[in-house]
Amino acid sequence: MTSTNNAAKAVTRKPPPGALKAYVASLTGTSLEYYDFAIYSVASAAIFPKIFFPAGDDFVALILSFSTYAVGYFARPIGGVIFGRLGDKIGRKYVLVFTLVLIGVATVLIGALPDYSAIGAAAPALLVLLRLAQGIGVGGEWGGAVLLSSEFGDPNKRGFWSSAAQIGPPAGNLMANGVLAVLAATLTESALLSWGWRVAFLSSALLVIFGLVIRLKLEETPVFKAIQAQGERPKAPIKDVFTTEPRALIAAALSRVCPDILYGLFTVFLYVYATKELGMTTGNVLAAILIGSAFQLFLIPAAGALTDRFNRRWVYGISAVATAVFIPIFFVMIQGRSVAVLTIGTVIGLALHAFMYGPQAAFITEQFPAHLRYAGSSLAYTLAGVIGGGFAPIIFTALYGAANHGWYLIAGYLLLAAIVTIVGMVLGRDPQPEEEERLLQAAHSQPAV
Template sequence: MTTPQQATPAASKRKLPPGAIKAYIASLTGTSLEYYDFAIYSVASALIFPKIFFPVGDELVGLLLSFSTFAVGYLARPIGGVIFGRLGDKIGRKHVLVVTLMLIGVATVLIGVLPGYAAIGVAAPAILVLLRLAQGIGVGGEWGGAVLLSSEFGNARKRGFWSSAAQIGPPAGNLMANGVLALLAATLSTEAFLSWGWRVAFLASALLVVFGLLIRLKLEETPVFKAIQAHGEAPKAPIKEVFTKEPRALVAAALSRICPDVLYSLFTVFVALYATKQLGMTTGNVLGAILIGSAFQLFLIPAAGALTDRFNRRLVYGIATVATALYIPLFFLMIQGKSVLMLTIGVVIGLALHAFMYGPQAAFITEQFPARLRYAGSSLAYTLAGVIGGAVAPLIFTALFAATGNWYLIAGYLAVAAVVTVIGLAIGRNPQTQEEERLLQAAHA
């Protein structure tokens, strides 16, 4: 892997566009809302929805039906990637991102006020599925645009840092969601929480939506898209062009996402099950470890993105991927003594490795595609990889553990995911900023 090209004097002296900071914040708030919703919905799917929307008499059946609505959100993401990815390359990043943020936020708030099965019968779960579908479609179009919003306002030679704004969403969303849930649990009785308290957690997302909209509506379109429009280079059929002209870029970008997704599912979902059921630890022990790890990620993710602006992006990403495969067996050995301290240290290290893949991931994915196809290509890679990565990982972890009763196959699963991601990095390309510089220079000429 070669080192990135050295910046030209003109590029290094380029001033930061006035909207760059606002774009960074706008990108961060959108993905934070996405993962706030993810965390709140996952808890509600397990504890609330089986009782409120699926009271079928059999607790297991109700739980499975509830989890099916959770999966709908993942399955709907590629639809959003196609719809909004196409629009983002045709009409612009800003307008699409306003729509996706409103779609996610309105659907989440409506879930918070949706009557239960006891009030409106089968219409309740049917509407819940439709709202979850709307959330998934919105999320499918949100990520690619959020990344471009921050990175195309910033210096292209520092894309690792600027595009990391969207990547801070998972830890920020998890911290906010767990904070809201902890506050509700501390102030409400179990009966009150089941009756109406859970709705407060969904309604609270309206605050993020309003804040995000206020910023996004005041932003101008990104300089890169303005230049594309000025030159008449906007594609007529971006989705078709991605599949026909950029298949290698699509495969590389999608494969690069597999290991980070699987690793994140391990440390935020499966570890809770393993530590409580197999090691006898409390849920509070596990949640505390995850929250501490998430807090570190708030700083590690942008730091990792910035690091790959100074050193080869694929190399840094690849080192973290290989380190992940080697670390997982060590992690499980560390926690066999049932020490809360070792669990916390282990989770923090695991999420730190995730940060060093996830931080530069947005930059790596977007720079695989030419600027005129960047929204469609990035959205497709992100959403398609999410279906075969993060969406199924918790189910695979659970099945492997149930079949063997130990962690060996789980470590093997992570190793396979790491190999897949390394392959994606190997066939991908290093940052190329000449195209953007040409567009921007011509636009200012």
């Protein structure tokens, strides 16, 4: 990996007046959507095994519940293909409005879904369908949210501007865990399982309305307007990505593997390990994740900005190496069953995630030319999610069982994930903001086509 950051060579473009508004819209909209997704993540570990999958065996029920969690990741490529294509053809704004509605409606319907005791096998079947809709929406959401903020901002500072969408998952996770923590603290376990968990899902309706108001007021990005003016909108963006940008697609996809798996460990599987193996309470784990997510709100944009000054691939790669080293240390730390140590370890783990996830959006989008960014970024993001985050909780649980409730195989899994992501860094390219500058300058005096 070269240590030269090409961003420093380009002429700085002053962000247009709508840049800050786009940053806020990207951040808030993605936060609301990931609130919906995060609620499901938590519920799949703590709630759904008991009410949707009463298999008579806690381990089997957990595997089944995590399978529906994985469905959301498997559905993301569908959303990436559908909305990635539309995003490069009709623009970023309207696609983002539709994805917000899709995820919001699916989440509210999950909150109203009867459980296994009421409708039998139809309950988990409907749950899978609604999870599928959530995944399709998220698959189309991420690429557009990233482009919304980064294409308004200075291309030489894409690490910072792109981080708006990256703040969404920890912000959504913070809200989701906060709501569930309050419910868990104020309700009995029977009340939480019977109706309390539904409050978290149903309340997302208000959040979706708030997000829609923001997104409907947005303008299209300057870069997409320039693509229109130049007549460069692709006819078949998905096909073009596979045929003309295969290395970029592979590099961008591999970059996602380690942070996705690491996030799954600390926000999903940690519930299982800390409660079943260490005897801690759900509240203990929720509090640790809440604190770690709060730190991420600041670390993610800071990490993105850091990679605008230092080579993005080096910062990302070093963070992947640090992850592989830290995971065994983390498991050794928490064997003492100290809540404080669990919290400190979770903060460090999510901080390492932030230093990969913060610059991730910039790294992925800058692998592709402007006219293929939505499709290319969405495909890379969603395909990697299947092999990374989608399978992670199931693999964690299987490794946990295979190692007789030990953590050694889990640490090895993270080591492999770190190696895969480092390969992505080696295959990737450094920023080329001058490409965007030429497009904007050439289109400046031309009418849209």
